[in-house]
Amino acid sequence: MTAISIGAARFGQMRHALGPAAIFAGLLALVALAVPEFLGGGGPSIIAQQATPILLVALGQCVVLQIGSIDLSNAATGLFCAILSALTLGPLGVASPLLCLAVVTLIGVGNGLVLVYTQIPSFALTLGTLGVMQAASLVVTGSNVVYVMDNMDVVAWLFAVQVWTLPVAFYIAVLLAVALWAFLRFTASGQGLSAIGYNERAAALSGQPVRALKVLAFGLSGFFAGLAGLCVISISGAASSIGLGSDLLVPSIAAALVGGTAITGGLCNPVNVVFGAMFVALIPVGSAAVGVDPQAQSIVYGGVLVVAVAATMSRSRNAIVK
Amino acid sequence: MSTHDFLEMTDIRKSFGNVPVLKRVHFHLRRGEVHALMGGNGAGKSTLMKILTGVYQKDSGTVLIDGQPVDVADTTAATRAGIAMIFQEFSLVPTLTVAQNIWLKREPRIAGTPFIDNSEMVRQSRLLLQELGVDVDPETLVGNLSVGLMQIVEIAKALSKNARILVMDEPTSSLSEAETEALFVLVRKLKASGITIVYISHRMAEILTICDRVTVMRDGETVMTEPCARLTVEEIVDAMLGAGNAASFEWQDRGDRHDTAPILQVRNLRLATRINDVSFDIRPGEIVGLAGLMGSGRTEIAETIFGRRPALSGEVVFDGKPVRGQADAIDRGIALVPEDRRKMGLVLDHSVRDNILLPNLQRFTRHFFVRDAEGLQTVNRTIRDLSIKTDGPDKLARLLSGGNQQKIVLGKWLARGPRLLILDEPTIGVDIGAKSEIVDTVRRMADAGMAVLVISSELEELMAISDRILVLHGGRISQELNRRNVASEEELHHAIQGHRAQQTDAVHA
Numbered sequence: 001m002t003a004i005s006i007g008a009a010r011f012g013q014m015r016h017a018l019g020p021a022a023i024f025a026g027l028l029a030l031v032a033l034a035v036p037e038f039l040g041g042g043g044p045s046i047i048a049q050q051a052t053p054i055l056l057v058a059l060g061q062c063v064v065l066q067i068g069s070i071d072l073s074n075a076a077t078g079l080f081c082a083i084l085s086a087l088t089l090g091p092l093g094v095a096s097p098l099l100c101l102a103v104v105t106l107i108g109v110g111n112g113l114v115l116v117y118t119q120i121p122s123f124a125l126t127l128g129t130l131g132v133m134q135a136a137s138l139v140v141t142g143s144n145v146v147y148v149m150d151n152m153d154v155v156a157w158l159f160a161v162q163v164w165t166l167p168v169a170f171y172i173a174v175l176l177a178v179a180l181w182a183f184l185r186f187t188a189s190g191q192g193l194s195a196i197g198y199n200e201r202a203a204a205l206s207g208q209p210v211r212a213l214k215v216l217a218f219g220l221s222g223f224f225a226g227l228a229g230l231c232v233i234s235i236s237g238a239a240s241s242i243g244l245g246s247d248l249l250v251p252s253i254a255a256a257l258v259g260g261t262a263i264t265g266g267l268c269n270p271v272n273v274v275f276g277a278m279f280v281a282l283i284p285v286g287s288a289a290v291g292v293d294p295q296a297q298s299i300v301y302g303g304v305l306v307v308a309v310a311a312t313m314s315r316s317r318n319a320i321v322k
Numbered sequence: 323m324s325t326h327d328f329l330e331m332t333d334i335r336k337s338f339g340n341v342p343v344l345k346r347v348h349f350h351l352r353r354g355e356v357h358a359l360m361g362g363n364g365a366g367k368s369t370l371m372k373i374l375t376g377v378y379q380k381d382s383g384t385v386l387i388d389g390q391p392v393d394v395a396d397t398t399a400a401t402r403a404g405i406a407m408i409f410q411e412f413s414l415v416p417t418l419t420v421a422q423n424i425w426l427k428r429e430p431r432i433a434g435t436p437f438i439d440n441s442e443m444v445r446q447s448r449l450l451l452q453e454l455g456v457d458v459d460p461e462t463l464v465g466n467l468s469v470g471l472m473q474i475v476e477i478a479k480a481l482s483k484n485a486r487i488l489v490m491d492e493p494t495s496s497l498s499e500a501e502t503e504a505l506f507v508l509v510r511k512l513k514a515s516g517i518t519i520v521y522i523s524h525r526m527a528e529i530l531t532i533c534d535r536v537t538v539m540r541d542g543e544t545v546m547t548e549p550c551a552r553l554t555v556e557e558i559v560d561a562m563l564g565a566g567n568a569a570s571f572e573w574q575d576r577g578d579r580h581d582t583a584p585i586l587q588v589r590n591l592r593l594a595t596r597i598n599d600v601s602f603d604i605r606p607g608e609i610v611g612l613a614g615l616m617g618s619g620r621t622e623i624a625e626t627i628f629g630r631r632p633a634l635s636g637e638v639v640f641d642g643k644p645v646r647g648q649a650d651a652i653d654r655g656i657a658l659v660p661e662d663r664r665k666m667g668l669v670l671d672h673s674v675r676d677n678i679l680l681p682n683l684q685r686f687t688r689h690f691f692v693r694d695a696e697g698l699q700t701v702n703r704t705i706r707d708l709s710i711k712t713d714g715p716d717k718l719a720r721l722l723s724g725g726n727q728q729k730i731v732l733g734k735w736l737a738r739g740p741r742l743l744i745l746d747e748p749t750i751g752v753d754i755g756a757k758s759e760i761v762d763t764v765r766r767m768a769d770a771g772m773a774v775l776v777i778s779s780e781l782e783e784l785m786a787i788s789d790r791i792l793v794l795h796g797g798r799i800s801q802e803l804n805r806r807n808v809a810s811e812e813e814l815h816h817a818i819q820g821h822r823a824q825q826t827d828a829v830h831a
Contacts, residue, residue, distance in 0.1 A: 186691045188683035195680055198669045205630075205666050206680040206734070207652040266671055 020259050020275035023308050027279060031286040038289050047281050048170040049159060049235065053078070053228040053245060055173045055277035057252035058259070059180055060108075060224030062273050063217045065256055066184065068197040068265025069122035071218060073111065073129035074225040075249035077104050080133050081229030082239035083141055089233070090150035097155060101226040107133075108222020112215030130249075137241040145240040148233060158234040169231055173274075176227075180270040189213060197265025255280045258308045279308060326389040328353035328518055329487060334383035336369060343369050345542040347383070351487065356509060356519045358529045358550070361539035362562055362725075362753035367522055370539070371489050374520075375407045376400035406480035407489040414472055414479075416465030421447035423464050424479045450478050454508060470501030474508065481517075488512070489520040494528060495750055498616040499819075506532050524753060526555045527782060527811075540564055562754055571758055571786045574765070575806060578789075579605045585773050586742055588627065591636035595622050598797035600636070604742065609764065609774040611788030611805075613781070613818050618794050620777045621661055624744045627651070627775070628658040640742065652681065657735035659728075661746040661777075667731035668719045675701045675715035678734045685738075704733035708763055725756025732760060742773045749783055761787055781811045781818075793817045 032039050057075050064071040081104040088096040107129075115125055158169035184190035192213050195203035204210045232245035239245070259276030261268040287300045329351040336344040344366050351357050361367050372378040374385070376397040385392050387403060394400050414423045421444045422429075429438040430446065447460035456474050464472060473493060480488055490509075494502045509519060509532055521533055529536060530550055537547040538561040546561045559571075584603035591600040596619040604610050614620050625631040627638050629651035638645045645651050660666040668677055678701045679686070686697045701715045708729040712722055719730055728748065735743065745764070749757045764787065768774050778784050784791055785805070791814065793801040801817050808814055 182691075186694070188687050188692055191676060191680065191683055191692070195669045195672065195676075198671045199665070201666045202669050203680070204648075205658065205660055207649065208680070209649070266669075 017269075017272075019311060020272040020279070023258070023311055024275040024279040024282070027282055027286060027304075031282065031289055034290040038286075042165075043285070043289070045162070045165050045167070046285055047278060048166040050285065051277045051281035052159075052167065052170045052173050053231045053235075053248055054251045054255050054280055055177065055274060056224050056228035056231065057248045058255035058273050058277050059173075059177055059270055060221035061252050062256040062259065062261045062268040062270060063180070063184075063193065063220045063224075064122070065261045065263060066193045066197050066265060066268045067214055067217050068200070069115070069214070069217070070126065070253075070263070071108075071111065071122065071221045072126040072249065073133055074108070074126075074221045075228075075245075075252055076130050076133035076137070077107050077222055078225030078227075078229040078248060079232065079239065079241065079245045080104065080107075080137050080140075081226040082232040082245055083137050083146055083229075083241070085155070085230060085233055086146040086148050086239040087140070089148050089152070089154060093151045094154055096151070097230050100229070101223060104226035104229070105219055105223040108225070109215055109219040111222070112218030115218065116211040116214050134241065141239075141241055143241065145238050145243060147238045152237055155230055155234040156237075158231060160234075169234065173227075176224075177270040177274045184268065184270065189216065193217060194266050197262075197267070251280045252277075254305050254309075258305065280305070326386060327351060328388060330384070330386040331370070331374065332384045332386070334370065334373060334385075335381045336373060336378065337381055343542055344373075344380075347539070347542070347544050348547075349537060349544060350547070351518050351520065352535075353518055354513055354516045355534040356513055356521055356532055358521045358523065358533040358536040359539070360523070360529065360536060360558060360562060362755045365539040365562070365753075366542040367539055368491070371407065371491070371520070371522070374400070374487075375405055375489065401483055401485075404484055404486035405489070406483060406485035406487070407491065408473065408476045408480060408493060409491065414464045414475060417463065419461050419463055420451075420458055420467070420475050420478075421460035423475060424450065424460075424482050426479075428483075446482075447478070450482055454478060454481075455511060456504075456508070468501065469496045470498070470504060473497070473505065477508070477512075485517070487518045487520065489522070491522045492524070492751065493521070494523065494525065502528075524749075524751070524757075525780065525782075526558065529558070530555070538562055559754055571761065571782070573786050573805065576607075576609070576765075576768070576789055579608050582606055585641055586627065586775075587639040588623070589637050589639065591623065591626060591638070592634045593619065593622050593626060593631065594634060595619055596797050597622060600794070600797075600799055602792055602799055602802070604773045604775060606741070606771045606773050607768055609768050609776060609787055609789050611784040611791040612775060612777045612794060613784055613791055613814060614794030615818060616779060619797065620794055621746055623794075624658060624746050624775070624777060627742075627744060628656055652738075655739070655741035656744070657681075657738065657740035657742070658744045659731050659735065659746060659748055661750075663724075663727055663731050668727055670718070670720040672719060673716045674705065674710065674712050674719055674722070674730055677719050677730050678704050678715075678737060681734055682737050700737050704737050708733045708736075709759060723753070723756075725752040725760075728752050728760065729756065732763065736763070736767060740772060742775070743767065744775045744777075746777045747779060748776065749778070749780065757783075781814050785811055785814065795820050 057078055060074050061071055081100045084103060085096050085100040088099065092099065111126060111129055114120065115122055159167040161168045163171060184193065192203060192208040195208055196210055196213060200210060228248060229245065232239055236244045255276040256273055257263065258279050259269065259273035261273065283301050283304050284297055287297050288294065292300055327350040331347065331349040334344050334347040347370055349370060359367050369378060373380045374394065376394040376399050385394060392403050394403060424447050425443050430442045431437060432439045444460045451458050451460065454474060454477065458471055464475060467475065477488065493505060497505060512519060523529055533550050535547060535549050536553065536558060538545050538558060540562060582605045585606050586604040588600060588602050592598055600623060612620050622631060626633055629645045629648040640654055640656060664670060675698065679697050682700065683692055686693045698715065705712065705715065710726050710729045710733065712726065719727060748760060752760065764774055776784065776787055788805050791803045791805060791808065792799050793803065795818065803817065
C-alpha cells in the first residue's frame, strides 16, 4: 500500500505543482497554432489586461478557499470599490483609492466577523453580502455610469504604462501573488490557514487563533477585490453596476480552481493561480480568435474549464467531493 | 478431506510495488472458533484480511474453504463465500432504520411488484435480532443507536447474508465496559451456532478472555499460531515484538512527591456535562491516572484544564494562577494530546514536519517569517527522540501508522517543553511496540519534572504508568488510589464501577 500511495502522491504533487502552467501553455500553443498572428499582434497584452482583475479577485478568493470557506461577495465588493473611487477620485485625489481599499477591506473583515461569531456557513453569508453589495452599487450610482472627472492620472498609469508590451498592473498583481505565496508558505499565519482548511479542530487544539485567521482571510479577500476594482477604473475611467468588472465572480473562482486550489480547503498556491487567471482570460479571447461563434463561446468556456479543473485538481480517488 | 481446517490460507504473498507486505502467510481457522489475529501496525494484519474479504488480490498462495479452493476475486465473491467484515468505522447509514440498513439493496419485495415489502423486512429483522438476543426495535433510526448497538446491527447484517466467517476489527475500541460485556456474550453465542470469528485487537486481556486460538503476525509473516489457554501475555508480546522488550509495561515505583508544591490544582469543578464537584492536585514529575467509565466526563475535565471549556463553577489553577482560555493554557505550558488523533490531533494532509511545527510556529518566527531550518532541526530531533518511523519529515501524516501518528501528536507538544501534559486515551489503536515507546517517553519526561495526567479506558495502561489513580464516578472523584496500594486490575475495575476499594487514600474534600 505504502509504495503505491507514495508513487501516487509524488505524481499528484507534480501535477499539482506544474499542471496550471502546463495547461495554460497548452492552450496558448493551441491558439498560436490556429492564429499565428495572435502572439505578435497584441494578443499577450490583451490577455494580461483581462487577466489582471480576475487574478486579483482570485487571489483573495484562494485565501478564503484555503480555510475551507468561499467568498461569493468579493467580486461585487470589488466593483463597489471601483464605483466608490470613481465618485471620490475627483475630490480626494490620491487619498481616494487608499480610502476605498480601506472600506472594502473592512467589508471583508465584517464578513469574517459575522462568520466566526454567528457560524453561518460562508456560502450563505457571502451570498447575502453579494446581494447587499450589488444593491449598494445600484443605490450609490443611481443606476448610472459614474465617470472619473478629475485626477484620472492617479490610477491611469496602472494600465497605461507598459513594460515589454504588458501593463504594469499585471506585473504588480504577479508580485502580489508571489508575496501571498510566501505569506502562506513561510509564516505562522499562513501555516495556520492551511491547517484550518484541512482540519479546523486540530488547528484549534494546536493553539492556532482560528477566529482571527478566518477574519484575516476574509479581510484579504476584500482587499484584493478592492485592487481589482481600482484596475477597472484604471482601464475604463468609469464604473457602473453592470459595466466592466461586474462579471468577475465566476472567472475568478474558475481561476483559483484551475490554479489547483482545493475547494475543500487547505491547499492553494497563489503562483499557480496566476496561470489559472491567464488561462481563464485566454479562453474567450482564444475562442474568438479561432472563430467560435460568440453566442457559443460560453459552451467552450464551460467545457474547457471543467477539463482544466479535472486536469489540475489534486484529489485522491476515494475522496468525498461536495 | 477431514484433515482440512475450515479456512486455509496457505503461503499467501502480496507486494505493493517492490515492497513485500505479506511474505509467507499461513492462516488457518477451525469451524466455530474465535481466532485472534495480532501484530504491530504494519505487520500485515489488515492486508491479510483485505485479501480474505476480496478488497485486495493476493500475488500467490491458496485459499481453501472446507477443502475447496475459493477465488475471492472481489468483495461480492467474498460475501458469496460467506465471509463478512465488521468494520471498525461502521458502514451503516445513520438516517435509515435498523431494518433498512440490514436489507440495504436486498430489500424483500411485495410479490410481483417492484415495491419494498416493509413489514416483511421489519419482521425478518426482528427475528434476526431476537436470535442475537438483543432488544432493538428494527424501526429505530441507526443514528439514534449507541455505538455498541450499531455494531450489533452490522453483525446482524452480515448474518442476514449467511456469513460463516466474521472478521471483527478492533470491535471494542469505542465500546463501554457494559457494551463490551454484551458483545462478548454475543460472540460466544455466534460461536456456539458454528460461526467462525477472526478477532483483531490490541487488547491482550480481551484476547485471552474471548479467543480460542491466536495467530501473531510480524513483518508480513505469521510467526505463531497457538491455543490461547497455553499462552501468557508476555509470550504473545514477545512474539509480536520478536524480542524480549516489553519491560515498559511493568509498573515502576517512582516514589512520592509530597514535598513539592502542586503545579495543577483543580478546585470544586462543576461542568455543564456530568461533572458536579471535582477537585485534585498534580505535582511536578507526577503521573496521575484518571479512570472512569466512557462518558463519565473525563474528556471534559481535560478540555477544561486546557482552557477550551468554561466551568460552571470552580477553578483550574496552574502554577499559582487561574487558567484563562486555551491560548493562556498553551502559553503557560499545558499540552493536550486529544482522544481522537485523526480528527483532533493531526492535520492528516500536512506533512510530519508541518504537524510537529503547528503549535511551535511562533517560536520559529523572526521578522514575520518562519525560519524553516531552525524548525527542521526541532522536527528532526522529535522524529529521532520518539523514533517516529517515516521516510522523512515531508511525508504526509495520513500515510503513517496509528502508533507513529500518535507519536507525532505527542512530539509536537513535547517540542514545546510543556510543564503539564494531558493524555486522553493515548494508546487507542496503537500497537504494542509504539505503546511501550510512548510510555517510556512519558516516563522520561516526567522524571525530568513534567506533570502528567493520563486518561485511559485501558486499566492495564493506567496500572502500568500511573503513580496515583483518580477514580471518576458520579460526577466526582470517588476515590484516589496510590498505585502502590492497588494490587490488581480487578480492584481498579471494581472502583470504577462504583464499589469502594479496600485500601483508599484520603479523598479530597
